[in-house]
Amino acid sequence: MIELIQQYWPNYLYSDGFNYSGLVITLWLLVVSIVLGFGLAVPLAIARASRNPWISRPVWLYTYVFRGTPLYVQLLLCYTGIYSLQYVHTHALLGEFFRSAMNCTLLAFTLNECAYATEIFAGAIKETAYGEIEAALAYGMSKYKLYTRIILPSALRRALPSYSNEVILMLHATTLAFTATVPDILKVARDANSATYMTFQAYGIAAALYATIVFALIWGFRRMETRMLAYLKPQGH
Template sequence: MEQLNAWLTDLLAGNEIFTANTLGYYAEGLATTVQLVSLSLLIGLVLAVPLAIGRGSKRPWIKWPIFFYAYVFRGTPLLIQLYIIYYGVVFVEGIQDTWLWLILEEPFYPALIAFTLNTAAYTTEIFHGAIKATARGEIEAARAYGMSRAKMMRRIILPSAFRRALPAYGNEVIFMLQASAIASVVTIMDLTGAARFVYARFYAPFEAFLFVAAIYLCLTFSIIYFFRHLEKRLLAHLKPQG
């Protein structure tokens, strides 16, 4: 108990673990984590919508390649995918002589590609299930109104599917935030990378990693609050009146 009190006293007093320099590392790691996660989620969402529509196609040459892609990326660990993309791109013949190498030699972009492909696979399945759950009556009403397939998808099916997919997609956003901690294994200075750096420099694992864990908790609760607020607004018509 005395050791705990001493540690809390040092923490609140501001020891060498929490100087302006180390807090700068944490701030840089936070910015990198937010950038990596937000970009991968945004690009993955843009990719997932047409993939989810194609996933429900009756044409095998459209449906099965999308199914295979989602199956592979959902059935293998994200860390393995990151390793394959980060280390495997070096062995692509001639790539180091192209303009792509100027981008891919930085570890941020291979990590962004791995995270984007992973979250796009999960989001594709989430939206595919939500699209399949569209009420038959809504589709028949749209057809009776004379809507084309594209207009029905844009005005009826996708908005309805998005509302149903919102809770599951919120969990996917939280999963991607927590999974982003593995980005530090390819030398990216994210939140976990900043904690590892501070730990290696000051030999203080508890302070470094507990501080980062608190930041992750704050980010997670912020995401939960945002999606719950969004669900209340979009699903307000399902609540019983009075």
């Protein structure tokens, strides 16, 4: 155990100028996929909630495909499947992009996260109280102001509990990154186990790091919910 900690603990936690630790890589995968997925999901959720089928149906198809297939399969398609296409590996920019394991992993994670977040936000948009919309229209708001000032702020706040669960699930999903040779926490744990045969210790450290990140996420989202959803609590007289 002491040997494993002395030799591999830096690989779990600490980075130098050339190599990043498993913890940094895992957090990078989580943050980038969440930020990009959120940025794409908001406009797609508006389209998904549209009553126009020419707008909502393509988004429904996208979310259906990415929520209906395993993330592991999506990762393999991005990592090995797309690059095997002749046009892709002969194209300068596309070939350079899909040769990178990190790029392929982030692409798969972002598209998957975006699909789930889109459905969460679209459901919250559809559940917006009609009284709020009617009041905004009566006030003379344009459709753009209606969404930016009334619908989206209200929907995103109400979607926060469900979205926080999705973020935690995305953290768990980052464990698939090691299959694309991305050196995340699980990859470091596998390397440590292969070198020392201390299976329980190697994976135990990884489990402790994941649990710590989850507790930090839960604490952060609970603080956000307390602040942003305070208006939904019953008010005393």
